[in-house]
Amino acid sequence: MTDTAGTSIDAGRTPTGTVRRPALSPSRAGDFKQCPLLYRFRAVDRLPEKPTKAQVRGTVVHAVLERLFALPVDERLPERAEALLEPCWRELSAEQPAWTALFTGPDDPALAEWLGSARRLLAGYFELEDPRRLEPEACELLVETELDSGVLLRGYIDRIDVAPTGEIRVVDYKTGAAPRAIGEGKALFQMKFYALALWRLRGVVPRQLRLMYLADRQSLSYTPDEAELRRFERTLDAIWQAILRAGRTGDFRPNRSRLCDWCDHQAFCPEFGGTPPTYPGWPEPIAPDETPLDRAD
Template sequence: MTTHVTLPSPAGDPSPTDGLSTPVDGVDVVGALSPSRVGDFLACPLLYRFRTIDHLPEPPSPDAVRGTVVHKVLEDLFDLPAAERTPDQAASMLEPAWAALQEVEPDLTAMFGEGGGEITSWLASCRAALDQYFRLEDPRYLEPAERELYVETLTDTGLLLRGFVDRLDIAADGSIRVVDYKSGRAPGEGWEGKALFQLKFYGLVIWRMRGVIPTRLQLMYLGSGEILSYDPDEDDLLATERKVEAVWRAIATARDSGDWRPRRSALCAWCAHQAVCPEFGGTPPPLPEQVTPAD
């Protein structure tokens, strides 16, 4: 089996919209957005700037890397014959996935302090997430149509929407289920809509790409063993498109004015950029001469 590992990239990967305007299928793209970058801007415009314009480095976190390793195991699990997709088999794939990740990023063990003594308990938390997965569904009876599927579409305004879908299930009647794994816990009451936005975004992109509205959007929370499902309709996805376009207009306004205001919230406790944030007495670096936001 060929092993490939993709680390989380908070600052975004190189983009076809890194230039002022890049032709895609003959259309000049005005910009690009992924669900993560939309979430960044809505949470804090300055955070969006730090990640997509300044590309400030962020140290990896055990939680984020747990998600990467667990996603890798679940992706590779479906390469096996159906009968072999068992909890024991998934557990046996965990340490090799972690070792492969360390080959790509050998400094990851620094997350666990001197000597990496906390790795054992961290690996146990990865195993617990995989155990929760098997409580939610039995992969022996599933044959996903796609895994880690890159999707993209252009809106009528030339905005490129894109991202990676963890899993796409297609039934015999052609109905589509979009599945996303989360290694953390399900959101508290009142936060479900925010959690589902990512899937509505993907539902919109798949609809535009394939001409079929997904029947179900499903988030699997492996930290708490819960499933959050939603069945979208055309109005839902059109509303999502309007929201994304509105966010892009706000980003363009901030770009043109240079006004990337911080928005203080409880999320600041996990931000890696407090040292350069005015809310914490810091000073942001000078803006690059040519500002071209891309996801």
């Protein structure tokens, strides 16, 4: 079951119905760092958010690239990716009525323009690398691991490449423009999260974290080391403990910043004269997972 923003209402249950423990994802950790009240609205209250065209486009482009790598190597061509675009859009939007509501119908000129912008992003991907030269170990991989402190990490990695020598590269597609300092910091936080999870799962520190900005045809690469990931692990421990303290008391304080301009929840935020809903209590054991839109860009 989903709400209008595509957030899983049953996010704390596996397909077999088993209740999962609360986990920390890169998106929700980023929310708490940005604004504890935003974390509450998304992970505890689960307030609906209207998807944007940019978010949905990113989700569809990610789906196309995942399906591209499922094709035989010699078929991973720009024209095949373009041919996958509209079927992916129809399939995914059929599952998400809120997505189709972004357009007036299949003949809406805005839809044609939007699909054209997605095609340009796919073309940008092919300028950055040739998928015929790659054989990823996994695409859209769910990773989950428990740290020594007991914090459970959970997230989805766009792609993992493993060299014959065993070196790991983590790849993340970004459909927005290459970021300035604040955006780059957020992206690297996400990538370090994945690197830490993989290190704890496999005992190998990824050799490279690669961010591919399709709109700008730019790639950013970063090489983590074990000492850095140990420090990052302590950072995640501290974030999770702060979340648990706030969860017990209901004291999720707003943190006003320039990012508030893009927040859907100003009507409920005291910084903008609003009143939050009555605190429903910490949602244990429901897991505040990422949504496909979180992972899109």
